[in-house]
Amino acid sequence: MASTSLPGGTWPLGDLTVTRFGYGAMQLAGPWVMGPPADHDGALAVLRAAVDLGITHIDTADAYGPRVTNQLIREALHPYHQDLHIVTKVGATRDAQGGWPPARDPRSLRRAVHDNLEVLGLETLDVVNLRLGDAEGPQPEPVAEAFGTLVDLQRDGLIRHLGVSNATPGQVAEARSIAPIVCVQNMYNLAHRHDDTLIDELAADGIAYVPFFPLGGFSPLQSSALSAVAARLETTPMSAALAWLLQRSPNILLIPGTSKVAHLRENVAGAALRLAPDDVAELDEIGR
Numbered sequence: 356m357a358s359t360s361l362p363g364g365t366w367p368l369g370d371l372t373v374t375r376f377g378y379g380a381m382q383l384a385g386p387w388v389m390g391p392p393a394d395h396d397g398a399l400a401v402l403r404a405a406v407d408l409g410i411t412h413i414d415t416a417d418a419y420g421p422r423v424t425n426q427l428i429r430e431a432l433h434p435y436h437q438d439l440h441i442v443t444k445v446g447a448t449r450d451a452q453g454g455w456p457p458a459r460d461p462r463s464l465r466r467a468v469h470d471n472l473e474v475l476g477l478e479t480l481d482v483v484n485l486r487l488g489d490a491e492g493p494q495p496e497p498v499a500e501a502f503g504t505l506v507d508l509q510r511d512g513l514i515r516h517l518g519v520s521n522a523t524p525g526q527v528a529e530a531r532s533i534a535p536i537v538c539v540q541n542m543y544n545l546a547h548r549h550d551d552t553l554i555d556e557l558a559a560d561g562i563a564y565v566p567f568f569p570l571g572g573f574s575p576l577q578s579s580a581l582s583a584v585a586a587r588l589e590t591t592p593m594s595a596a597l598a599w600l601l602q603r604s605p606n607i608l609l610i611p612g613t614s615k616v617a618h619l620r621e622n623v624a625g626a627a628l629r630l631a632p633d634d635v636a637e638l639d640e641i642g643r
C-alpha cells in the first residue's frame with residue numbers, strides 16, 4: 356500500500372484508522388447496480404488503483420449486483436492489506452426489477468452478514484451499517500430489533516464496529532442508545548444539506564459522517580455557482596464539490612464512486628484543493 360498522504364488525512368472508526376478519502380464501490384456493478392460490470396478488468400483496476408493511491412476505506416454492500424462488488428473486491432484485493440478496511444451495509448435486498456426492498460428481519464440480517472463474510476473472504480467485518488429507509492430516503496421506523504440483531508452478531512465476533520445508514524437523526528439517537536456506532540452514512544452533498552445539524556453533533560462526539568452521493572450519485576451535481584467557482588479555481592466542479600465536503604467538517608469521510616481509474620485519480624487530486632473562505636461562502640449558498 357502506498358504511503359501517499361491523501362487529502363484530508365485520516366479519521367478513527369473506533370480502533371481502526373481510515374483515510375478520509377475513501378472509495379465507494381457501488382458503481383462497479385452493472386447498470387443500475389445490477390449484474391456484472393461491462394468491463395470486468397477495468398473494475399479490478401479501479402480497486403487496485405484505489406489501494407495503490409493509499410486509500411484504506413472501501414464502501415460496499417452485498418446488495419450491489421447483488422454480491423458483484425463484493426466478489427470484485429475479493430478478486431482484486433484479497434488477501435487484504437492489514438490497513439485496508441471494508442465497510443459494508445445490510446438491511447436491503449434486491450428484486451428482479453432492480454428495486455431495493457427492505458430486509459431487516461433478524462433472519463435476513465444474519466444471512467446478509469454471513470453472505471458478506473463469505474463473499475469478501477473475511478472472518479470479521481470491520482464496519483457494518485444498518486441500512487434503513489428506502490430509495491426515497493429515510494423513513495420513520497423503529498430500529499431496535501434490527502440494530503439489536505447486529506449488536507448480537509457483534510458480540511459473536513462477526514462484526515467489529517456498527518453504523519447506520521439512510522437514517523433520521525431520531526433513528527441515529529435510538530441506535531446510539533442501544534450500542535455505540537462509529538459512523539452514519541446518509542445522502543449529503545453541496546446541494547442536499549438536510550443533515551447539517553446532525554453532522555456537527557456527530558463531530559462533537561467523534562463519530563464519522565459518510566455522505567453517499569457526494570457527487571450527486573445518479574444525477575451528477577449541476578449548479579452554475581459550482582461551475583463558476585470551479586472555473587475561477589481552474590478545477591472541475593467534482594473537485595470543488597469534494598474539497599468542499601472535506602473542509603465542511605473533520606468527521607466527513609469521502610466515498611465517491613467511479614468506474615474509471617482516470618476519474619479516481621482526478622478526484623483524489625482535486626479534493627486536495629484548498630478553498631478560501633469566499634469560495635466556501637459561495638458554495639454554501641448552493642444548498643440554502
Ligand SMILES: NC(=O)c1ccc[n+]([C@@H]2O[C@H](COP(=O)([O-])OP(=O)(O)OC[C@H]3O[C@@H](n4cnc5c(N)ncnc54)[C@H](OP(=O)(O)O)[C@@H]3O)[C@@H](O)[C@H]2O)c1
Nearest residue numbers: 379380381414520567568569570571572611612613614618
Ligand atoms: N447507504 C446507501 O443507501 C447508499 C446509497 C448510494 C450509494 N452509497 C455508497 O456511496 C458511494 C458513492 O455514491 P455513488 O457512487 O452512487 O455516487 P457519487 O459518488 O456521488 O457519484 C458517482 C458518479 O459520479 C461519476 N464521477 C465520479 N468521478 C467523476 C469525475 N471525476 N468526473 C466525472 N464524473 C465522475 C461516476 O461516473 P464514472 O463511473 O464515469 O466515473 C458516477 O456516475 C457508493 O459507491 C456507495 O458505496 C450508499
